Amino acid sequence: MTEVTASGARAVLTDIEGTTSSIAFVKDVLFPYARARLPRFIENHPDDPEVTRWLDATAREAGIDDPRSRRVIDTLLRWIDEDRKATPLKALQGMIWKAGYEAGDYRAHVYPEVPSKLREWKARGLQLFVYSSGSVAAQKLFFGHTDAGNLASLFDGWFDTEVGGKRERGSYLRIASAIGLQSPEIAFLSDIGAELDAARGTGMQTIQLCRPPERCSASGTHRCVPDFDAITLA
Numbered sequence: 001m002t003e004v005t006a007s008g009a010r011a012v013l014t015d016i017e018g019t020t021s022s023i024a025f026v027k028d029v030l031f032p033y034a035r036a037r038l039p040r041f042i043e044n045h046p047d048d049p050e051v052t053r054w055l056d057a058t059a060r061e062a063g064i065d066d067p068r069s070r071r072v073i074d075t076l077l078r079w080i081d082e083d084r085k086a087t088p089l090k091a092l093q094g095m096i097w098k099a100g101y102e103a104g105d106y107r108a109h110v111y112p113e114v115p116s117k118l119r120e121w122k123a124r125g126l127q128l129f130v131y132s133s134g135s136v137a138a139q140k141l142f143f144g145h146t147d148a149g150n151l152a153s154l155f156d157g158w159f160d161t162e163v164g165g166k167r168e169r170g171s172y173l174r175i176a177s178a179i180g181l182q183s184p185e186i187a188f189l190s191d192i193g194a195e196l197d198a199a200r201g202t203g204m205q206t207i208q209l210c211r212p213p214e215r216c217s218a219s220g221t222h223r224c225v226p227d228f229d230a231i232t233l234a
Contacts, residue, residue, distance in 0.1 A: 006205045006233050014189040039077075061088065087160070114148075115119075125159065132160060169199075172198055
């Protein structure tokens with residue numbers, strides 16, 4: 001792995017887990033926090049329209065007739081254990097995480113070079129976007145409460161699985177359209193090869209973050225870097 005250059009990029013689209021931030025923070029802090037509080041959270045918000053919206057969506061996706069049954073909660077807990085990228089689950093997790101951030105129960109992890117590199121790109125006039133399986137609300141909370149301070153204001157837009165799955169080519173076409181740029185003008189950063197494959201299929205420039213380096217394959221399909229400092233946007 002060496003430094004890589006993305007020529008002609010006018011925007012950066014970045015993943016979160018394994019890219020800007022440690023997978024361990026999400027897996028070992030956020031997921032257990034939400035799992036422990038999810039049943040009580042649902043029970044305490046029986047009339048909240050946003051909560052009931054996502055309970056209804058869970059019931060439809062799981063084929064459950066009664067969206068108020070315990071089976072819906074059990075389904076959500078199982079999805080957490082399976083790390084399922086289900087939009088209703090991500091939305092409900094985001095609501096629970098909001099309370100945790102506001103209470104100061106934790107701060108989101110970002111790798112040490114990420115804040116300065118994001119600021120550098122922003123100062124040079126590049127647009128910055130996030131695309132994560134976590135809900136847009138959860139993304140904003142994450143970057144608004146990092147251990148490096150509030151980074152949310154650096155970003156120009158946010159995308160989650162409502163635009164489509166991260167391994168689906170059509171999702172990246174929709175994102176490029178929403179951003180208003182041609183796909184080759186967008187550099188997509190992720191640690192997951194299948195996501196990068198889908199983005200490259202639209203013409204986006206792709207860079208694979210390898211933290212640690214041995215996580216990446218030696219196939220050479222995507223340019224690999226150990227951190228953001230190894231990325232040059234020319």
